[in-house]
Amino acid sequence: MAAIENIFSMPADHIRNVFGELDENVKIIERNLHVTIINRDSNIKIIGNEVSASRARKVLEELLKLSERGNDITTQNVTYAISLAFDDNTSELTNLDEDIICRTITGKPIKPKTLGQKKYIDEIKRKMITFGIGPAGTGKTYLAMAEAINAFKSDEVSRIILTRPAIEAGENLGFLPGDLQSKVDPYLRPLYDALYQIMGAESYLANVEKGLIEVAPLAYMRGRTLDNAFIILDEAQNTTPAQMKMFLTRIGFGSKVVITGDLTQKDLPHGNISGLEVATKVLSGIDEIAFVTLTSQDVVRHPLVQKIVMAYDKYENKQNTKKPKKEDRK
Secondary structure: OOEEEEEEEOOHHHHHHHHOHHHHHHHHHHHHHOOEEEEEOOEEEEEEEHHHHHHHHHHHHHHHHHHHOOOOOOHHHHHHHHHHHHOOOOHHHHHHOOOOOEEOOOOOEEOOOOHHHHHHHHHHHHOOEEEEEOOOOOOHHHHHHHHHHHHHHOOOOOEEEEEEOOHHHOOOOOOOOOOHHHHHHHHHHHHHHHHHHHHOHHHHHHHHHOOOEEEEEHHHHOOOOEOOEEEEEOOHHHOOHHHHHHHHOOEOOOOEEEEEEOOOOOOOOOOOOOHHHHHHHHOOOOOOEEEEEOOHHHOOOOHHHHHHHHHHHHHHHHHHHHOOOHHHHO
């Protein structure tokens, strides 16, 4: 296909943000879309075949819109805009920028960065129970935490309860040194980190003292009824079916629940079935429960993380196709 030139202008005060440090963002676009991008006095020339040049222009125009809204353009923005361009869907990128959940203690807005994340947030708002299932780096826990804090601050719920199974110790924490809190803290550290970043350490500690925020291992949920609370169960792939049933039957009136997990990273003893896996089969027909599956395309950490997730997915799918069926082994 013959090369063409696609030319448009870009305001000079946004070029550095869109192009990136040392034109890093432009190099990513050129490499992925097989085009050449030249800046001449704010006139942007894209050289490539008609389809690729058109996609590259759409990517740059969407990144410009993000820049005009005051965003610092990241490599995640660039790679995601490129992936949307292949689906002719780049216009959705700037729509994500409108949905701010809350702000961190430093004032940084927290908002969905991918269409998968937006669907996840929308379902949390709509449904009583939402399952967020996907690989590391897709923002499952962090976005749920942001929604919990937002609901707490707006008095939609009276408390926040965060829990995860301490599966690495098999719920038997006795061999660890220190008091009970010291024993469980290592398993709950990711939850603390998100709380500190969004709410601030002082506000978090004050609300913990009042009993309005609770971070505890899953075993502590047994025998309780949790009313008027925003409850997050993290690392749910490490629950047993009995633990998952126990947790789900604790939910009371006025509560909202988010359950997150990654079925590819189970730490259960070999041969044990995940409670998250069973729940997706048992509860899929209930209207008040949403299941949102996030993919490698929704990874918002360093771009290398996305490549790692995709590489493992490819490897595991290849391994699964090699496994002989039961009837073949007879």
